[in-house]
Amino acid sequence: MSAPMPTASPTALPQPAQPAEPAEPVPAAEPTSLPLPAEPAPPVGRHLLSVGDLGAEGLKEVLRLAATFAEVLSRPVRSVPALRGKTVCSAFFEDSTRTRLSFELAAKRLSADVVTFSPSSSSLNKGESLRDTVLTLEAMGVDAFVVRHSCAGVPAQVAGWLAGAASVVNAGDGAHEHPTQALLDCYTISAERRRRGLAMRSGSGPADAGDLEGLQVAIVGDIRHSRVARSCVLAFSALGAAVTLVAPPTLLPPSLEGWPAEVSHDLGSLLPKCDVVYLLRIQTERMEGQFLPSAREYKATYGLTAERARLLSPGALVMHPGPIRRGIEIAAEVADGPASLITSQVASGVAVRMAVLYLLLGSGALLATS
Amino acid sequence: MDAGDLKRATWRVAHEILERNRSTSNVVLVGLQTGGVWWAESLARAVGAAAGEPPLPVGSLDVAYYRDDIGLRPVVPSAPTDVPFPVDGAVVVLCDDVLFTGRTVRAALNAIADLGRPAAVQLAVVVDRGHRELPVRPDYVGKNLPTRRDEMVDVTPEGVVIGELDAGAGGGPGPGSALPQLNALASKGAPAPGASTPPPGGTLVPKDAMSAGNTGGAS
Numbered sequence: 001m002s003a004p005m006p007t008a009s010p011t012a013l014p015q016p017a018q019p020a021e022p023a024e025p026v027p028a029a030e031p032t033s034l035p036l037p038a039e040p041a042p043p044v045g046r047h048l049l050s051v052g053d054l055g056a057e058g059l060k061e062v063l064r065l066a067a068t069f070a071e072v073l074s075r076p077v078r079s080v081p082a083l084r085g086k087t088v089c090s091a092f093f094e095d096s097t098r099t100r101l102s103f104e105l106a107a108k109r110l111s112a113d114v115v116t117f118s119p120s121s122s123s124l125n126k127g128e129s130l131r132d133t134v135l136t137l138e139a140m141g142v143d144a145f146v147v148r149h150s151c152a153g154v155p156a157q158v159a160g161w162l163a164g165a166a167s168v169v170n171a172g173d174g175a176h177e178h179p180t181q182a183l184l185d186c187y188t189i190s191a192e193r194r195r196r197g198l199a200m201r202s203g204s205g206p207a208d209a210g211d212l213e214g215l216q217v218a219i220v221g222d223i224r225h226s227r228v229a230r231s232c233v234l235a236f237s238a239l240g241a242a243v244t245l246v247a248p249p250t251l252l253p254p255s256l257e258g259w260p261a262e263v264s265h266d267l268g269s270l271l272p273k274c275d276v277v278y279l280l281r282i283q284t285e286r287m288e289g290q291f292l293p294s295a296r297e298y299k300a301t302y303g304l305t306a307e308r309a310r311l312l313s314p315g316a317l318v319m320h321p322g323p324i325r326r327g328i329e330i331a332a333e334v335a336d337g338p339a340s341l342i343t344s345q346v347a348s349g350v351a352v353r354m355a356v357l358y359l360l361l362g363s364g365a366l367l368a369t370s
Numbered sequence: 371m372d373a374g375d376l377k378r379a380t381w382r383v384a385h386e387i388l389e390r391n392r393s394t395s396n397v398v399l400v401g402l403q404t405g406g407v408w409w410a411e412s413l414a415r416a417v418g419a420a421a422g423e424p425p426l427p428v429g430s431l432d433v434a435y436y437r438d439d440i441g442l443r444p445v446v447p448s449a450p451t452d453v454p455f456p457v458d459g460a461v462v463v464l465c466d467d468v469l470f471t472g473r474t475v476r477a478a479l480n481a482i483a484d485l486g487r488p489a490a491v492q493l494a495v496v497v498d499r500g501h502r503e504l505p506v507r508p509d510y511v512g513k514n515l516p517t518r519r520d521e522m523v524d525v526t527p528e529g530v531v532i533g534e535l536d537a538g539a540g541g542g543p544g545p546g547s548a549l550p551q552l553n554a555l556a557s558k559g560a561p562a563p564g565a566s567t568p569p570p571g572g573t574l575v576p577k578d579a580m581s582a583g584n585t586g587g588a589s
Contacts (some may be wrong), residue, residue, distance in 0.1 A: 080435035346403075
């Protein structure tokens with residue numbers, strides 16, 4: 001995670017490059033005009049590099065489609081022919097269990113062909129550059145690259161190298177961003193709140209898909225090194241949630257300028273107000289070094305222990321992107337308790353990634369931007 | 371075709387469904403998003419009433435992911451599919467507002483096959499406007515309506531209206547409630563030959579409200 005950063009600083013919060021919506025193909029007119037071929041304009045561009053690029057409308061469209069794919073996944077035949085003939089390449093230059101499998105399953109459930117690029121057994125070992133590797137794969141007819149790399153900015157770089165119309169999906173780059181994790185977290189929160197019939201704080205009605213308006217969310221843990229935190233802050237706040245970062249000063253980025261979030265160092269007093277507590281993994285390699293005195297001290301101050309979990313309000317939800325470290329950032333009985341959404345988060349992953357791949361490759365978004 | 375004509379056609383089709391299937395025990399209705407959903411619901415009530423029973427089970431099916439024009443134009447579903455009953459062994463009556471090229475029905479047949487193995491699939495449409503591009507034939511038709519390919523057919527519970535795309539029109543405001551159905555139609559009807567998308571900014575000009583006695587072809 002602490003590898004050199006080719007294009008983006010790991011601590012700067014990524015900003016949307018430009019307004020999310022591409023130019024609308026149909027000029028807005030009086031209400032009687034036929035909004036053909038579809039309205040509004042496709043909310044996603046050709047690539048998904050930062051969750052901030054989507055904007056609130058794009059986020060909600062991904063979450064709306066994710067709900068339709070969740071239904072597909074509940075059928076006896078859990079696939080649709082939507083991306084027949086398309087090829088998706090997963091190129092993970094860093095280890096992953098759930099993200100890679102979830103992306104590959106998502107592509108297969110859409111009837112796309114999936115090829116897996118394994119760096120360890122590739123010509124990278126013979127000295128081929130990353131750029132030449134990508135261009136080779138593109139020449140074989142790959143329509144979308146799902147890229148994870150330990151360096152921030154690699155997916156953006158790959159997107160810049162592509163000569164044709166292939167799409168790039170960021171599956172986690174260094175300490176920069178992990179857009180689909182944030183999307184599946186938003187989906188999990190709104191689906192769970194609808195399931196529990198919880199009204200949104202801002203209004204009286206039940207939650208819409210992707211509506212986090214007025215929710216209080218605390219993100220607790222190693223914010224400094226977390227790409228998940230960066231994407232989640234952007235996505236939660238874009239959908240209307242108020243985000244508070246809770247961490248020891250050593251685990252906060254040097255500057256929080258531009259982050260749409262508050263900071264607190266007192267988890268106990270925050271918990272009763274939280275609708276969602278989002279815990280991040282504390283990496284042991286950082287525990288004994290310069291960032292933290294000890295695991296025990298972290299647990300005592302910032303861990304969601306069973307005693308602390310009793311401070312949570314009745315409807316509050318506990319989340320964690322995994323892999324979890326039981327007994328450090330979260331007590332085992334809390335991770336397995338009724339407030340925990342940890343397994344729902346994993347379950348949402350396939351539907352949300354189907355929505356992302358479909359929007360990029362099938363929905364016609366490419367028609368509007370290319 | 372006004373609301374009264376539509377009600378009578380619904381009643382007649384309900385009786386045809388009963389006559390053909392003899393009983394309601396095994397019959398379920400599935401409306402195609404979005405224009406077929408209200409039609410499925412009215413038919414379910416009408417068949418139930420005709421048989422002296424509660425309304426038949428109704429589901430809704432969105433066929434977006436089964437369409438053959440994905441990648442040629444924007445295709446996104448409007449709602450999750452909701453078929454809250456097993457279709458294995460059932461007689462599934464697909465319900466849609468307008469039968470045009472038959473491509474939506476082709477997609478729906480594939481989608482139904484992914485939900486299970488029905489004993490039979492039948493097709494009920496409010497309007498058959500012709501211009502088929504696939505070998506699809508409806509089992510129950512509210513009204514046969516000869517149209518030109520470039521005309522729009524707008525079906526709502528209030529009636530059936532034919533209009534045409536007129537890019538140059540200054541916008542005669544139509545009924546606001548017609549808009550969702552028009553969108554639904556636009557997402558189902560195939561584009562006119564030679565043009566993959568209809569002209570942008572086109573305006574629907576109601577041309578001819580089909581009332582009883584107008585252009586023949588009622589079944």
